[in-house]
Amino acid sequence: MTVLNSTAQRDIENLAHPYTNLATHPEVGPTVIVRGKGVTVWDDQGKDYIEGMAGLWCTAFGYGEEALIEAAAEQMRKLAYTHLFAGKSHEPAIELAEKLKEIAPLPVSKVLFACSGSESNDTLLKLIWYYNNAKGRPEKKKIVSRHKAYHGVTVASASLTGLAPVQRDFDLPMNDRFLYTDCPHYYHGAEPGESAEDFAGRMAANLETLIETEGPETIAAMFAEPIMGAGGAIVPPATYFEKIQPILEKHDILLVTDEVICGFGRTANMFGCETFNMKPDFMTVAKALSSGYLPISAVTIPEPVFEAMQDESRKIGTFGHGYTYGGHPVSAAVAVKALELYEKRNILGHVREMEPIFQTRLKALEDHPLVGEAVGRGLIGGIELVADKKAKRNFDTRHGVAGYCAARCHHRGLVVRPLAGDRIAVCPPLIINEAEINELFDRYSRALDDTLDHVTKNKLTAA
């Protein structure tokens, strides 16, 4: 039992934590983070950690970035709050929409703001349904997502999220409009001797079968993360999207790229869809849009969809959607500054320079006896811990091996994120330098050795 200081006591008595085992939290206690600088954060005991997850995959510029802090303070002094309802507007939202249109790798007519990744995906779902009603095809409403996808936790976006804990016992998915196609994870999904290319082809064929079984006239869109984040940092085969796209086009199904994690340089291109040759109709962005400094997200709307929204407005008299804080002026001012910094500081160039260093150290973890797969792109990656490398067999889930390893990382001063299937994600601030990358992986390697000792000593095995 941890000795609790008073901050920990107050936490336990008063806070309900998201994505936490609430039954064991009172014994385990919180880690209270009190400050951050660059890629490092400190807890209330003075211990330092490399923030290997950039918070929740979001703090691209790390901690204490004065330019962002100043942008917030300046806007707050000038106009702390106003909104975009009923034709009201403000300069930060206008400028941010302009800048997003400029850098978006797809045709955009308008930008609609929300506050979180979940809200942006939720909003886009509504827009797609609204669009198909306006187009006079009310039966074309089903949405294809993927097993292990993560698109959020609101009632609609959690219905897109293909992870059991997000749905089970919440009575989700909300209805039978949500379909799930394969997770394109070659490591586990490939048949013996199947190449990555053939595997991608089979994923596409399975998608087409699903579409034909359900009826293409009932399917409106497919949502996809370029790299699946919370589902396990899963990188699809290189030709995956090239193969599924013609099938979507053939059946008049729209493609959404969820850039909530992959957007703004994470995969060594400005957007993840560019890295994987996706040709999406819509994108949603959040997180690194403001470097996580304030909540803001956005949906891009192509011209035909915007025209349909205008038609509906003519009919109904308004566009009946909006959040009090959507496009909040302080968040928008910080995001405008963040977009300026991405360009001015050539963050993309930096990520491209760091990518080989980061990915080489990540790949080298595959030499460790516990690591079955270590993959990534740009400055994001995942590893999978296995009991049997040859048979690709996982440990019995009751052993909680990835959780143990993440706890050892924590002990060694590194924040990583254990995910389902004994996968562990790493996704540091984009400003991380070579020495910091090496220190991150040195700590990671020590934690893996600790985990191997634990597994050996306790004779932990596959299920």
Ligand code: PMP
């Ligand atoms: N989409 C993706 C790809 C995400 O990773 C997340 C959050 N991790 C979301 C959507 C939901 O974002 P939020 O937590 O801001 O609602």
